[in-house]
Each structure stands twice: as C-alpha cells, then as structure tokens.
Amino acid sequence: MVRPRYAADAAGIVLGALLDVVFGDPRRWHPVAGFGRFALMVERRTYADDRVAGARFAAVAVGVPVAAAALAGRLTRRRPLARTALVAAATWAALGGTSLAREGRVMADRLESGDLSGARAQLPNLCGRDPSALDPPELARATVESVAENTSDAVVGPLFWGAVAGLPGIVGYRAVNTLDAMVGHRSARYARFGTVSARLDDLANLAPSRLTGALTVAAAPVVSGDPAQALRVWLRDGSRHPSPNSGQCEAAAAGALGVRLGGRNVYGSRVEERPHLGDGGPPAPLDVRRAAALSVTVGAAAVGLAAAARWWRGRR
Template sequence: MRVSGEGLLLGVALDALFGDPKRWHPVAGFGRVASVTERFLYKDSRWRGVVFAGVLVGGAGVGGVVLERLGRGSVLVTAVSTWVVLGGTSLGREGLVMARALERGDLVAARERLPHLCARDPQGLDEAGLARAVVESVAENTSDAAVAPLVWGAVAGVPGLLMYRAINTLDAMVGYRNPRYERFGWAAARLDDAANWVPARLTGALVGLCSGREAWRVFLRDGKKHPSPNAGRVEAAFAGALGVRLGGVNEYGGRVERRPEMGDGRAPEARDIRRAVGLSAVVTFAAAAVVWGLR
C-alpha cells in the first residue's frame, strides 16, 4: 500500500486551520455506534470486551480500506481522513481556554471546563492543581491526538488512521479501572497501550529535539516512573522542557491515585499552559516533517 505523504501533510494543515469539524464529526458518530454496540454486548467479561473492541476496530479498518479503494489512494481522501482523526488544534484551543480562565482568577470557570480535557475531579483543585492537570493533559494528548495518528497513517494509510482513532476512542469510553469496565474495557485499554507505545516515545524524543538537553534528561530518567507505559514518557519530556514538576496526587470520581513526580522544577502555573500548547504545536509539525521525510 502506498501511503500519501502529501495527504497526511495536508491533513495536518487542515487541522491547524480549522480544528475539529464543528458538525457531523465522524469520531462522534463512531462514539454513538460504540455506545449502541456496548448496550448489546456488555457483560462483566474480558471475552465480551475483546469482541466489542474487535468488532468496532475491525469495522473502522474495513471502512478505511473501502475509502482508500474508492479514492484510489488519492491525496484528498488521505487529507480529509487525517484531518478528521487529528485533534491537536482543538486540544490547544481547550488548553488556552483554561489558561485564560486561570489568568483572570476564575477558578469556577476553570473547574467547569477541565472535564473537556481530562477525567480528573476538578472540584478540589486550586490554581496550581488545575494548571498541572492541563499541562499533563496537553502533554499526553500531543501523542494521542496528534503524533500517533500520523504514525499510524504513515504505516497503514487511511485504514491505519481510522483504526487508531477507533482504538483511542474506545479506550476513552471503556478503558477505566472501575467496577463496570475493569474487565469489559481491558481489551480496549491494552490495544491503546500497544498502539501508543512507539508514538509516545517518538513524541518524547521530538520534545527533546525541539527543546534541548533538560527535556531529554527528564524524559529518560522519569518517563518510566508513571503507571501508564506511555503517558509518563511524554509528560516527563514536557516537564523537562517547561522546567516544571508534574505528577502527584490525582482524584478520579472518588478514587485517589498517587503518582511519582517528574521533573525538578516548580509547580506549573497558568502561563505554563500557554507554553505547553505552543510546544505541542511545534512537536506536531515536527512529527509531520518526520512522516514526510520517511514516506
């Protein structure tokens, strides 16, 4: 299969210009299909979860093959598919909304907005806690929403793009360690870990290349401390690049997680959100350049 490097780059440009489609977003439509499928297949069983993930991810792959064949590998089909699955620009916009709320001291607005970025319970968070949550989310999603789709698009074209986004969406829906999803969501979570293993490390390396020695040092030293096999690599690199300290106590719906700290700097502040968003954009374009160079 010949991958359209031009299509991937054009998709990055479309995302930079427009962000996510405002209406009829295919990823939202996939989420609705997944919700209906879950109602039919759900059982507190790993096997049911394997079937659930297999049907939906496989269906996304078949859809990608059909699109690619109908478009005869056209640049336009690849570009639109890339635009649809990327989320880097929308991620940055959400980060800036949070930055503006914190800069004007509006903690109520910031707490209300935080669920747009992550599942962390915002009610007990002060300014520093909110800033840390946003910086960590921007870091992790630079890999999940920007670099990883480009990697899989480069490897497997439109089917790779759509299957990756299906995997990542299912992980966001059911990949939780709670009584309902610990077994049913196991397959989706493990697929997401596998799909993001290389992209997360590539993202961390690109942060180092774009930022310098300190990002590399913290990436290599602290990335493996995180309970996630992937998120820690990117968060550690961002911590080093921004000169801040990430990690600590997080609360998710009454469940408390204590994560090792990464980086040697101060606690994040509102202004660091803007720096994280800028770094995320630079890394996304660097990833696009790598994809172009390897096509």
C-alpha cells in the first residue's frame, strides 16, 4: 500500500508535466517572475559587496519559499486532492521543457529557411551570447548547447528534487536556479555577492546534470544516435567544460547527435574559449531539431522516473 501523500506527489508531478506539455510556461503571472520580484526586494535590503551578504541573501531568498512549501505540504498531508493540485501547480511552474523545445524548433525553422537575421533575433530566447556576428553553424551550436544544458536546469533538475523532497524540493530547486540566473553570473556587482548563489546552483545540479547525461545516452536512438558513442563522448568530455555540470549535458548531447560542440563564445564584452566536446562536425539546422526532440524524450523519461520514485518511497 502507498501512503496517500506520496501517491498525491506522484500524481501531481505527472499532472504538472502534462500541464507544461499542453500550456507551456504561463504567459502572465508566472510564479517564477513573482519569486524574482521577491528576490530583488531581498537583495535591496541585504546587498553588500562581499560573500557574507550574499550568503544572507541566499538564505532568505531560498529559505522563505522552501519554508512556505514545507508548511503547505504539512497542511495537505491528509488532503490528497489538495496536495496533488499543489504539487501539480508547482511542477508546472518549475518546468520549462515545452517552451525550451519550442524555442529550439523555431531556431531550426529560421536556419533552414536561411533567415539569418531572424535566427540571430531568436538566440536571446535561448542563451546570453551575443548573436550579432554569429553565422548559421555558430547559431546552431549555441542552440544545441543551450537546449542540452537547460534540459537539466528546466526539466530534470526540478523533477529530480521533486522526487527527493516533494513540494519543498521543487520550490527550493527553482529558487536556487533563479538566484543563479539573477546574481550568479560574473559581473562587477555580483563577483562576490553572487558567489554563494552560484555555488548553491552548482551543488543542486550535480546529480540532475549527470542524470540528464545518462538519460541522453539512453535516448540517443530516438534521434538516430548511437548510445555507445554517446556514452563514450560523455565519459571522455563531460568534465572538460569549465562548468561542473553543463559539460555533462553538452557532452552527452554531442555524442548522441554525432556533432562537435564548444569553441569561442562571446557574452557582451566577455569572451570565453570552451573546449571541444564530441567528434563530429558543427551542428546543422537538422541537428537543432534533433536536439529539441532529444530534450523532449529526456524530459518524458525524467517525469516517469520522478513519479515512480515518489510512489516507491511511499510504499509501506
């Protein structure tokens, strides 16, 4: 017999994923945007150019929503329908897989039609690179890398933590990931203040990124890829990336798609030279479309695993 609250969590995860498939990200009143406004308010009251202030900021900005989620979970322990609805809403708000795949397909459409200016205008929807001087192969590479990385951040990550900790796990992961996007990047203002937020995000994604890599290897046949090649490239190149997590996803995707990723990336005035991942040639527009399909497949597998894990944990 499965305890009702765990069954409700499993059902909520599946229902929330279905809501993401049908509706994608909410276009108005997105809860993550509301959290962003809350985090900005906390930042205004805690900011100082040092890591201690950044730690206080992260503790409040993550701790408050996690505490609220834990309280809501406690109040719905004996109300399975309410709990299912709550977990479904949080899962829908935390997931971004449908929107991610859609943006990838739009890029593929524009590259296939030769619409270079449209493709450059599309790239900011996927990543923060400067698209102004990028040619079609570089736009395709940027898209494949972004889709691979964000399959972990926007799909597998919240599902993994939902499986581990239920509603507080989903909310806490999304809070940490959002803080990293807000203050974890390199800049004069956040060089020290954002350090704790960035490291929290690294820790929160250690397991999800590697699960994403494993699921990408398993899903390679869906995009006519070779799982053995994907596994070989993942194990060989996954740790070459400067990020402890992004490289796991990108290397596995490079192996599954049979392409080569990495190279010179321009972010405004900052230039980074990334190591090459994979053995193939540069991604083509068709590979962008394949990357979107791979992301959808990995996401579907992650939903099933998360729901099954939550259900199994609730067995008496």
